[in-house]
Amino acid sequence: MYAEGPTFKLFNVLKSPVQVYAEIGEHILHLNALIGRSISIEFRGLAICKSCKRDFASLFRMGCCKKCFFESPLAGDSILRPELSRAHLNIEDRDLDHEKSFQLQPHVVYLADAGQIKVGVTRLDQVHNRWMDQGAGRARIIAKTNNRYEAGLIEVELKSLYSDKTNWRQMLNNKSDGRDLGEEVINARESVSNNLREFFDLDGEQQEIHYDYTATPGNINSFSFKGSAKFKGDLCGLKGQYLIFSSGAVINLRSHEGLVLSWSY
Ligand SMILES: [Zn+2]
Structure with a gap:
């Protein structure tokens, strides 16, 4: 074929x-x-x-x-750095209509374990896709916000505790981080500024994800x-x-x- x-x-x-x-x-x-x-x-x-x-x-x-x-809204600053979102202030980066429809909708901050726990931001309706795209073996939502900017602020404050990148070698080696995600939500909430704590969701469920991949190639x-x-x-x-x-x-x-x-x- x-x-x-x-x-x-x-x-x-x-x-x-x-x-x-x-x-x-x-x-x-x-x-x-x-x-x-x-x-x-x-x-x-x-x-x-x-x-x-x-x-x-x-x-x-x-x-x-x-x-x-460098010019398209499909590659704007807020895509990779949510804290740079400006649509909630009515300020255009590259295309305000596009940025409003993308940024001004419910977002989540999550912890995902793809070898080591990382923090990330995504739109609420994309969350499972995002976790699977990253090869996470387990993940959970830790905060829900009204827009991309608020989620970005939380993510920035949590970067001192967790990586915001997936280590693809660890992910493909089926490694797992030992920490308990339920305990990490509590740690994370305590480590952010007071005005961001209201967004936290301490009762979220952990999602386990299994992939069609058993043999781990050595090299x-x-x-x-x-x-x-x-x-x-x-x-x-x-x-x-x-x-x-x-x-x-x-x-x-x-x-x-x-x-x-x-x-x-
Ligand atoms: Zn082009």
Whole structure:
């Protein structure tokens, strides 16, 4: 079978184990069904910017060309740094209508364990997707806010206690942080400023997440498509945005957003 098209982030469905789908051109590949099979993926030097939709030989960051990365609301400051949100003050960063619809909706602050506990911010209706995208084995909401800015303030204050990044090697090695998330919510609440404590949710439930990934390859190597490149391997697992192969090679599909890839399977 053959499919070709620009790369989007993998679509994870919360089941046990998580079911993973890749949209490629007119095809939707159910990747769990390909575990145990040999697949090859080829990049021939064509990529499409997710903002301006124009063709490039490569993209700059976040699926955008260089111009759009610095100008498009799809890559605005508040995406990676929620505390820089300004839509609640009616202040435009790149496109106020876009920023209002994105920032002015319920957000959550969460703790997720993908090897070590990290703190993160996301929209309330995205929370399970976010946890699965990060390969978290367990996670829980710790605070609920009215907008992205308030959640960003809490996250910034918690960065002294927790990382805000996922360590992908620990995540793929199926490591787990020993700390109890219920106790951490209490610690976290006590460590933030008084005016932010009202947002905390001490009764949230912990979500356990299981992935279609049991074999841990000894020597993990991340493969990237740069220039033109072809990859071939036996798929043995799926976790977060990663395809994991029996050789120990792993591909972070999200980091290739926009690249036109050809899949044979
Ligand atoms: Zn562009």
